[in-house]
Each structure stands twice: as structure tokens, then as C-alpha cells.
Amino acid sequence: MKLLEIQELGTSFRTGRDTVKAIDGVSFAVGEGERVALVGESGCGKSVTMQSILRLYDERKLVHYSGKIYYKGKDLLSLPQKDMQHIRGKEIAMVFQDALSALDPIFTIEDQITESIKLHQGLSGRAAQEAAADMLQLAGISDPYRRLGQYPFELSGGMRQRVMIAISLSCRPNLLIADEPTSALDVTIQAQIMELIMDLNRKLNMAVILITHDLAIVAETCTWALVMYLGQIVEEAPVKDLFSAPQHPYTLALIRSIPKITGERPKRLYAIEGMVPLLNNIPAGCRFAPRCPLTEERCRQENPLLISIPKENDRRHKSRCWRAGEL
Numbered sequence: 210m211k212l213l214e215i216q217e218l219g220t221s222f223r224t225g226r227d228t229v230k231a232i233d234g235v236s237f238a239v240g241e242g243e244r245v246a247l248v249g250e251s252g253c254g255k256s257v258t259m260q261s262i263l264r265l266y267d268e269r270k271l272v273h274y275s276g277k278i279y280y281k282g283k284d285l286l287s288l289p290q291k292d293m294q295h296i297r298g299k300e301i302a303m304v305f306q307d308a309l310s311a312l313d314p315i316f317t318i319e320d321q322i323t324e325s326i327k328l329h330q331g332l333s334g335r336a337a338q339e340a341a342a343d344m345l346q347l348a349g350i351s352d353p354y355r356r357l358g359q360y361p362f363e364l365s366g367g368m369r370q371r372v373m374i375a376i377s378l379s380c381r382p383n384l385l386i387a388d389e390p391t392s393a394l395d396v397t398i399q400a401q402i403m404e405l406i407m408d409l410n411r412k413l414n415m416a417v418i419l420i421t422h423d424l425a426i427v428a429e430t431c432t433w434a435l436v437m438y439l440g441q442i443v444e445e446a447p448v449k450d451l452f453s454a455p456q457h458p459y460t461l462a463l464i465r466s467i468p469k470i471t472g473e474r475p476k477r478l479y480a481i482e483g484m485v486p487l488l489n490n491i492p493a494g495c496r497f498a499p500r501c502p503l504t505e506e507r508c509r510q511e512n513p514l515l516i517s518i519p520k521e522n523d524r525r526h527k528s529r530c531w532r533a534g535e536l
């Protein structure tokens with residue numbers, strides 16, 4: 210049994226009179242201690258997929274889910290909300306890009322870490338403080354007792370992200386979802402934070418789903434990759450195969466747009482022609498067809514399924530492209 214197994218996930222939002230389907234038939238699995246990357250341009254549905262796993266949207270009016278999200282064999286989509294509170298934080302933790310807004314400006318770092326420790330570990334007073342200092346240490350923060358007394362504004366961006374990671378680790382999650390955790394940070398700090406996350410993955414055998422639009426980071430850190438386009442997975446493969454033999458024109462375009470000079474931030478991340486279409490204007494046929502250099506007639510007619518590549522030996526390498534194998 211996989212730690213997390215998602216089957217045909219669909220997430221729809223009601224916006225005014227319309228309903229848009231942001232996620233459409235997404236399936237993937239994450240094993241214990243595994244490191245999986247989810248990549249794709251901005252607006253492809255990466256965050257919505259992750260927020261759906263934790264059921265963070267307002268279910269009374271806004272959102273409708275379909276499919277299954279098995280976590281340790283239990284379908285999260287059929288749990289009562291009160292059981293989801295136990296899953297969030299205790300089993301599955303999430304860190305976001307924006308660590309500054311995630312921390313409360315009027316409380317000290319100690320207040321914010323011990324809140325979680327008290328809740329999840331049942332510690333209080335001195336013991337909670339010591340546990341908080343331990344978590345900071347684990348997150349690579351030196352002089353943790355001094356940091357505990359500080360407020361978020363007194364810390365740098367990288368330090369705040371470490372604090373967020375410390376908070377999310379304080380309940381010993383089995384799965385960490387890191388949603389573009391380093392996008393707001395400069396390159397050197399980015400590398401340190403990624404190193405920290407991967408170090409924790411090894412030390413704690415904590416599975417990680419890393420969301421990023423930076424393929425260079427994926428190559429260095431993850432073993433399995435999912436490529437998402439307009440609410441669907443278009444390719445999945447072991448990371449090394451994804452880079453050595455991509456089987457979808459979208460993946461190829463993403464790889465080609467990795468900046469060559471390391472350490473320099475590109476002005477525009479991707480040089481793929483055109484933009485991701487809006488959800489109320491999803492193309493008939495292959496969703497990538499309007500932007501794809503290889504488009505032929507059938508691509509505009511019918512959306513291909515995500516299937517194993519016939520020429521590959523590894524049956525796990527899948528692509529959603531009529532012309533996969535010609536690339």
C-alpha cells in the first residue's frame with residue numbers, strides 16, 4: 210500500500226454562475242519516504258491539487274471534489290472535516306512560498322512553534338520550549354533559544370522559511386507538501402532550504418511532494434516527477450528518464466527553457482509560445498495542442514490518455530501525447 214494514492218481526482222470551483230474544473234482526472238501515488246516533484250507553469254493546477262489533498266477549500270459553497278484520495282488506505286474525501294484536522298499537521302504538513310504572511314506578526318517564534326507542539330505532542334511549559342528549540346535546530350537554525358524570543362519581522366526570508374518548516378515538522382508528519390517553498394528567496398538561500406528539506410526527508414523518512422516551476426531543482430532533489438498542464442498530468446517518469454528522454458512536447462519545452470547559466474534568474478521563466486488557456490476555454494482534443502509545435506489533426510480532435518510509452522522498457526514512464534515516441 211502506498212502512503213498516498215490519488216485516483217481520478219477532480220476539483221471544480223463555482224465562480225459566479227459558472228463552474229470551472231481546475232483539476233480533471235489526476236492520479237498518482239507517493240510511497241513512504243519518497244521524493245516526488247510536481248512541475249508545470251504557473252496556473253496549471255499544482256496548488257489546487259495539493260490544497261485538495263488537504264481539503265482546504267470551503268466545501269459548503271465553493272468547491273466540489275470527485276475521485277479518491279487514499280492516505281494510508283483511507284479515502285480523505287470521505288472523512289468528516291473534524292478528522293481532516295488530525296490529518297492536517299499531524300500526518301500531512303504543508304509549507305508555502307510565502308512564509309512571512311504565514312507567520313503571525315504579533316507573536317514570537319516560540320509562541321508559534323509551541324502552539325503546534327502543545328496541540329500535537331501534548332507538551333507544555335519548559336518541555337514545550339525545549340521541543341521548540343529542538344525543532345529549530347533540526348531546521349538548521351543556530352542559537353535557537355535566542356530565535357525563540359524574536360518576532361517574524363526580525364528574521365530574514367530564509368530564516369522565516371526555516372521557522373515555517375520547523376513548525377510543520379513539530380508534529381512529525383509522514384508527508385510534507387512543499388509548494389514552491391523557495392520561490393520568494395534568493396538563489397543561495399533557495400539551495401539551503403532545498404538541502405534542508407531533503408536532509409529531513411532522509412533523517413525522518415518523511416515523504417516529500419515538491420511543487421516547483423524550476424526543473425533544475427527537480428533534477429537535483431527528486432526521484433519521481435509529474436508534469437502537469439491545464440489541470441491534468443501529461444507526463445510522469447523517474448526523474449532521470451524525464452530529463453534524458455522526455456515523452457511530451459510540453460515537458461521538452463520546459464526542459465529547454467531551463468536557464469543555462471546557473472545562479473542567474475531568468476526574466477521570463479518559460480519561453481514556451483503562448484499562455485496556459487483559461488479554465489472556461491479548455492481546448493477540445495489535447496489541451497496543449499494550441500501551443501504545441503507537433504500538433505496534427507487528431508491532436509485537435511481527441512485528448513490522448515496518459516499511457517505507458519511503447520518504446521520504453523520502463524512501463525511506469527507515461528505520456529499523454531499522440532506523438533510520444535516520435536520526440
Ligand SMILES: Nc1ncnc2c1ncn2[C@@H]1O[C@H](COP(=O)(O)OP(=O)(O)O)[C@@H](O)[C@H]1O
Nearest residue numbers: 222224231250251252253254255256257258488
Ligand atoms: N479558489 C479558486 N476559485 C476558482 N479558480 C481557482 C481557484 N484557485 C485556483 N483557481 C484556478 O485554478 C487554476 C490552477 O491554479 P493553481 O493550482 O493555483 O496553479 P499553480 O499550478 O500555479 O499552482 C488556475 O486557472 C486558477 O485560476
Ligand SMILES: [Mg+2]
Nearest residue numbers: 255256257388
Ligand atoms: Mg501554485
